Amino acid sequence: MTAVSVERGVEALRQQVDASVASYMSSCIHCGLCAQACLFYTETGDPKYTPQRKLEPLYRVWKNDFTLLGRLASMAGLGCKITDEFLDEWEELIYDSCTLCGRCTMACPVGIDITAVVRKTREGMVASGHVPEGLIGAATRAVEGGGPMGDLLPALKAVIRRSEAATGIPVEVDKEGAEYMVILSAQETVGFPEIVEAYSKIFKQAGVTWTISTKAFEGTNVGIQIGSRDIARTLVQRVVDAAEELKVKAVIAPECGHAYTALRWEGPNLIGRTYEFDVVHITELVDQLIKEGRIKFKGKHKSKITYHDPCQTNRRGGMLNPPRAILAEISENLVEMEDAGLWNWCCGGGGGVGANERADELKTKVFMRKKRQLDGVKPDELVTSCANCRNIIEEALDHYEIDLPVLGLTEMVAEYMETDEIEEPAADKAVKGEDQ
Amino acid sequence: MTEPGMDLLMWARGTGFQIAIGVFLFGLVLRLIEIFALRRKADVAPPKGDAVSGGLRTIFTRFVPAPGFAALLPAQIIGGVIFHFGLLFIVFFFVPHIAVIKDTFGVSWPGISSAVINALTVLTVAILVVLLVVRLKHPVRRYLSDFQDYFIWALTVVPLVSGYMAFNAVGPYTIVLAIHVLSAELLIALIPFTRLTHAFTWVSSRYYNGAFAGRKGTMS
Structure with missing residues (x-):
């Protein structure tokens, strides 16, 4: 990362101010209702976590530089102070206690998109050097090594080999002209590698051609989480270059909320153009394949399940219905938690909080909100469609x-999907071959 | 000898009113230019839904509190809603106010009975007192509040109380009416330069919020 300073931070914040920000900053009357929407307030009772407080850095820049009265005050030396100490104090609010979940944005009576403001504010925090160590580490690994956990290509190759052995379905890497290019979140490659088997089975059954690029298989975009357009752009560009080189019809965003936000919504704006391919989330694609009759199911999950909506795909991404449409096909006992859907509570570890070790204790504490949601329905299993949510929830x-x-969710689909032929695992075939 | 306060009242109704309206209009235009001249960069991510309908939707849906919030914060939410409607009716539907608007802008509409406005004023002031207590007592509101929050509370309550007093002939009429007119003028003049600007920008803030969500095929 380039040299950092308060001045650079203020300049980066200045660049974030547009008509929407100016409108938001003109509208807040300190009602504090947003506190009730934020699990960092509701679970700690500490008013400093009120989302409204997180507007303050950008508010100061806006007031100083984008209002007549503020400019006059600044000229008289009476402008709002933005110092290293101030930004230090706000670092915890902007990173440790905000998952960019978007509930406050839904609750604000005057309509302030507080989440968007926090996302914008992170740009200034990066430029001024007020970023948690954990996120700096993840960002450095992503830029230098390919992903937030470093270079996972050897791990991916092992995952692919295991998938091929288990399913008997070859995974074609770097295949030009495939319909879809799959990217994974680092969390999937490392923690939930079975997802590749699920993709193999689903796409074979549905007659979908797909590939994985060895040049760009990482979906996680730490640049979005840390709040650096430069890093985010670099990471998006890798995927765009690979997808356009392979001439795929679409890139499948993985079960990872921020990966979807990064590629689907921020990506084109980061690189300054639309892609030559579409971006579809795996949940949307599976829903579409079901609707087209290309996937059918042989039975339904019997035990009581509940569904956790990932914030970025649901509230911030527009995928409220597809996961429920899928679950209606494969589950006969889905119970919804209180506030499920558009108002679902975050797992507590999105938006980079999960990668920020300093926030571990806070993150675990605020999970109590999810625990109460779960206590209300007492499910046998919890289903979700975000590897990060899944990891955070499992840890908590x-x-x-x-x-x-x-x-x-995708693995469940693969489990209950009807297959035309029963695949013999490649390993078994090999063993049989040797026997003959 | 003129009645005490008559000169002040006459000034308030003449020059004072013109200054207040002038400052208000200048300030409002300035603020709106400051906001909208900034514009927004075009979003090149292909939309999944419609931004305009999403924005328009949120302008209206945000009148309803978030689910469960009214039960959590009844005084603040129910009080807040009644206060805003009370103020709206008092300012724009009290017959003498309509007369002032007609004199100034040449437009008018039917008013509401003075007795109803009188009762509404009592209710609105009572709610403002409750909201002040909430601001002082509730940990979040107290934490967020600064001088301007209390100042604009006072700026709002003085015209209401003095208007009630003038209508009900409490205290020296001319002086009370002069205070009412002057305090209302101060309120009007300061709208663009304080958080009271939200009286206008709530529309655009809600619109942007809803439009961003609408574009992504979600709701806000």
């Missing part, structure tokens, strides 16, 4: 010693 369940399996 462990911490609170709660025995609740967490399932991935």
Whole structure:
């Protein structure tokens, strides 16, 4: 990263001010209702976590530089102060206690998109050097090594080999002209590699051609989480270059909320143009394949499940219905938690909080909101469609010693899908071959 | 000898009113230019839904509090809604106010009975007192509040109380009416230069919020 300073931070914040920001900053009357929407306030009772407070850095820049009275005050030396100490104090509010979940944005009576403001504010925090160590580490690894956990290509190759062995379905990497290019979140490659088997089975059954690029298979975009357009652009560009080189029809965004936001919504604006391919989330694609009759199911999941809506795909991404349409096909006992859907509560670890070790204790504490949601319906299993949510929830369940399996939606689809032929795992075939 | 306060009242109704309206209009135009001249960069991500209908939708849906919030914060939310409607009716539907608007802008509409406005004023002031108590007591509101929050509370309550007093002949009529007119003028003049600007910008803020969501095929 380039040299950082308060001045650079202020300049980066200045660049974030547009008509929407100026409108928001003119509208807040300190009613504080947003606090009730934020799990960092509701679970700690500490008013400093009120989302409204998180507007302050950008508010100061806007007031100083974009209003007549503010400019006059600044000229008289009475402008709002933006110092290293001030930004230090706000670093915790902007990173540790905001997952960019978007509930406050939904609750504000005057309509301030507080989440968008926090996302914008992170640009200034990066430029001024007020970023948690954990996120700096993840960002450095992503830029230099390919992903937030470093270079996962060897791990990916192992995952592909295991998938091929388990399913008997070859995974064609770097295949030009495939319909779809799959990208994964680092969390999937490392923690939930079964997802590749699920893709293999689903796409074979649906007659979809797909590939994975060895040049760009990482969906996680730490640039979006840390709030650096430069890093975010670099990471998006890798995927765009690979997808356009392979001439795919669409890139499939993985079960990872911020990966979807990065590629689907921010990406084209970061690189300054629309892509030559579409971006479709795996959940949307599966829903579409079901509707087209290309996937059918042989049975339904019997135990009581509930669905956790990932904030970025649901509230911030527009995918409220597809996961529920899929679950209606494969589950006969779905119970919805209180506030499920558009108002669902965050797992507590999105928006880079999960990668920020400093926030671990806070993140675990605010999980109590999810725990209460779960206590209300007492499911046998929890289903979600974001590997990060899944990881955060599993860790928190462990911490609170709660025995609740967490399932991935796409893997469930693969499990209950009707297949034309029963595949013999390649490993078994090999063994049989040797026997003959 | 003129009645005490008559000169002040006459000034308030003449020059004072013109200054207040002038400052208000100048300030409002300035603020709106400051906001909208900034414009927005075109979003090149292909939309999944319609931004305009999403924006228009949120302008109206945000009148309804977020689910469960009214039960959590009844005084603040129910009080807030009644206060805003009370103020709207008092300012724009009290017959003498309509007469002032007609004199100034040449437009008018039917008013509401003075007795109803009188009762509404009592209710609105009572709610403002409740909202002040909430601001002082509730940990979040107290934490967020600064001088301007209390100042604009006073700026709003003085015209209401003095208007009630003038209508009900409490205190020296001319002086009370002069205070009413002057305090209302101060309120009007300061709208563009304080958080009271939200009286206008709530529309655009809600629109942007809803439009961003609408574009993504979600709702806000």
